[in-house]
Amino acid sequence: MITFRGGIHPPEFKELAEEKSIEIMPAPEKVVIPLSQHTGAPAKPVVAAGDEVKAGTLIAEAAGFISASVHSSISGKVKAIESWPHPALPLPVKSVVIESDGEDKFDDSVKPRSEAQVEKLKPEKIKNMMSAAGIVGLGGAAFPTAVKVSPPPDASIDRLIINGAECEPFLTADDRLMREKPEGIIMGAKILARVLGLEKVIIAIEHNKPEAIRVMTETASRVWSEAEVVTVKTKYPQGAEKQLISALLGREVPKGGLPFMVGVVVQNTGTAYAVYEAISKRKPLYERVVTVTGPGITEPRNLLVRIGTLCSDIVSFCGGLKPDVSKFISGGPMMGIAQSTLDVPVIKGTSGLLFLTGKRNIFRTAPEVNCLRCGKCVGICPMRLVPCENARMAEYGKLEKAEDWGILDCIECGSCAFVCPSGRRLVQWIKYGKDLIFAERSRKKEKK
Ligand code: SF4
Ligand code: SF4
Incomplete structure (x- = not known):
């Protein structure tokens, strides 16, 4: 089966949440939305304390080429713009705190586009729309998507890969999204392909997700047959861009280089879906699917969560923590970041919240000893x-x-x-x- 050189196969632990359908978590009473939740410059606030907002209202605009706009995820009033703990950064970050008015109003001034209308959009216009909707990579790095699909003029892109590998143990958000929203992902992939001037895409899925492979293959044949679903071996880190490119195309990204140097752009499945929502439904990125899992949480789930929801609220929604919980990680166990408080918000790059106990902690916790030179x-x-x-x-x-x-x-x-x-x-x-x-x-x- 297709794969890359090296890698490991840690225990998967996907069974805790893989059969849990995506549930919509009700809008919380308060959200804390960081101005910095993407690669690049922090966004510049365009609201002030006291302003009223709806879900989807722009609250901070991109500050430069590599930056991303940020939108409110609930309706209510801006309470403050203040420093708040961040799940991916060591120091508190300026964040917009919004208190709900309990009405959950949306910005409904815009109407969805038909497929024919989307087909007529020019690539530059689509990029501007993605930028205005605050779309970033949802696989973790949160790189602004409009920038990623704008490679240097001398780069010759001939492949777009939609990454559905989801190789981190425990996480199942992409798996569920592929099973439940396959049309949206494929339409998003088609839009991204158009922006890059390509006629087809590869959708890569690890072989431990047979239902996602079946659903995506069937949907591609019905919706857009130029989307080819390819099964890759379940191996970590199969979902890393360079490893996926090596596995699928046999191309090696040069040391210190980026995928465009070998003619490839890689986008996560969640990002493709967010692109579909931004362009077809005109919906900014203000919510995402998050896997809440691990032996330390009472009810593991896959939740559609508003950006800025505090993890403490998510824990309550999932029945609370088990008494022996010992570690809270934002992300998966391999590349996620251990947290010291539950008062951190979900951001655009949050794929999972993992609660570990002494059991199923896949890393050794014994004291380290000298290197054995085992290789x-x-x-x-x-x-x-x-x-x-x-x-x-x-x-x-x-x-x-x-x-x-x-x-x-x-x-x-x-x-x-x-x-x-x-x-x-x-x-x-x-x-x-x-x-x-x-x-x-x-x-x-x-x-x-
Ligand atoms: S963490 Fe770095 S050094 Fe270690 S296996 Fe991964 S790429 Fe190699
Ligand atoms: S060579 Fe040393 S550092 Fe590497 S795995 Fe063996 S003991 Fe660990």
């Missing part, structure tokens, strides 16, 4: 790095050498730490080394 981390690294050496260099501050050894190419997948028999915190040291290198680079830039 396991080297054998599985999907980026062909030498994790044991990169981690050691970062630990001892040998940053120039670490750069020479490709530390910046690490995609932080965590596979090396997963296999290490010595419990070495390999990815943690590597992340630390990368942060130091980036900090040094920005210090030098500011000095100039």
Whole structure:
């Protein structure tokens, strides 16, 4: 079966939520919507305390080319714009706090477009619409989608891949979306293909999602037969862009490079659906599907959640935490970020909320011991790095050498730490080394 070189197969634990249909979580009484929830510059607020908003009202506009607009997700009144804990950033971030008026009013001044109307839209116009709707990649990195489908003029794009791999253990949001909203995903893929001047797309799904493969294949044959559903092997990190491109097309993105350099654009299934909603239904991105799962939550679920909903409200909606919960992660267990509070909001890039106990914690928690030189981390690294050496260099501050050894190419997948028999915190040291290198680079830039 199609796959890439290296990688691992951690326990999947998808059974906790994979058969749970997407439920709509009612709008909460309060949302906290960060101005920074995407790659690039934070959005600039266009509302102030006291302003009234509806779901879908623009509350902050993109501040530059790489940025994204932000919209209210409920109707009510802006209470404040203040710093608030963020699930993906170390320090509190300016956020728009909105209190609900309990009426859940939507901006209904716009009407949906027919398929024929969508067909007539020019690519530039579609990009502007995606930008105005605040569409970003929903797979995690939250890169503005309009920018991602605007490769440099000399890049020759011949493939669009819709990524339905969802290789992180526990997470099932994309799986459910493919099973329940296949037409929207395929229509979104068609719109993205048009923007890129392409006639067809590949939709990649891991083979542990047979129902999603069946539904998407059947829907593609009915809705748009140029969408080809391809099954890829269930292996982590199959959903990483470079690994997916390697598996499907046999193309290797150069070190330090991006997919457009090998003629490819990759978009997540959730993003394709958000594009469909933005262009066909004229709906800004103010809600998304989130998997709430793990042995530490009473009722694991897949929920359609308003952006800015506090995780504490989601926990209450899912029956509360189990008494032995020991860890809360925003995202999956491999690449997600451990949280210190439930008072963080769901943002556009939140694919899951994971609550672990001592059981089913897929990482070793024993103290780390010396490297055995067993080479396991080297054998599985999907980026062909030498994790044991990169981690050691970062630990001892040998940053120039670490750069020479490709530390910046690490995609932080965590596979090396997963296999290490010595419990070495390999990815943690590597992340630390990368942060130091980036900090040094920005210090030098500011000095100039
Ligand atoms: S070094 Fe980076 S890319 Fe390689 S296995 Fe470790 S975390 Fe993944
Ligand atoms: S897997 Fe762990 S023990 Fe083995 S070489 Fe890598 S760091 Fe050393």
